[in-house]
Amino acid sequence: MNDNRRQVLDMLAEGKINSAEAERLIAALERGAAPAPRDMGDVKYLRVLVDANDEAEGPTKVNVRVPMQLLRAGVRLAGVIHDRARDQVNEALRKEGIPFDINKLTPDNLGDLVEQLRDLTVDVDNERAKVRVFCE
């Protein structure tokens, strides 16, 4: 039992707070002690699994493991792209209906993106193939 929780229980025992207040305080302490979100170091690889069944070629299984560091390196490489070329990329993305500004993608804010990818699982399942993409 940690000191904060003991303090709450002492206050309850001394009658300084009632049981409902003690419960609220302990719940707040537990929330505060919840593990911090994992950083990029925890997500090491992007896994792509493909299980296809083609009539002509028969069953095919593909298993690809891509290091997440490659994503970071790719963003750094994107930083080298000339401003004019970046504008063209943004314009092309806008034409495709993707309102994304690649200028905003920097190694600094990549951690947030990867954090969101951590819980991402993409499952595509149809007659001919099953595709699964997830982080590990």
Place this chain on the structure above:
Amino acid sequence: MKPEILPPLSASLHVKPAGWRFGLRLWLPLFLLWLILLPLLLLALPLLFVGSLIFRFNLWRSLRAANGVLAATRGTQVEVNNRESRVFIKLHGKDMS
């Protein structure tokens, strides 16, 4: 040199065509390839420098970024398994991971 800025130093390649009793297991020393390419890069540096002045890009940053992409491929695994063959490729770093 920090291990995280080194490109993959070796690769494992396993190939087993259907019908073969034993597969082929190869260990490819990629560091030899980098040793061969390094003098070529040094020879190309003046040209790249002139190119960076003409097209106005930061040569040092570009080289670092390109090396970063190469280094980040360490740990990549590709496995393809179908009726005709089974192929497995893995790029290793310094610690063979």
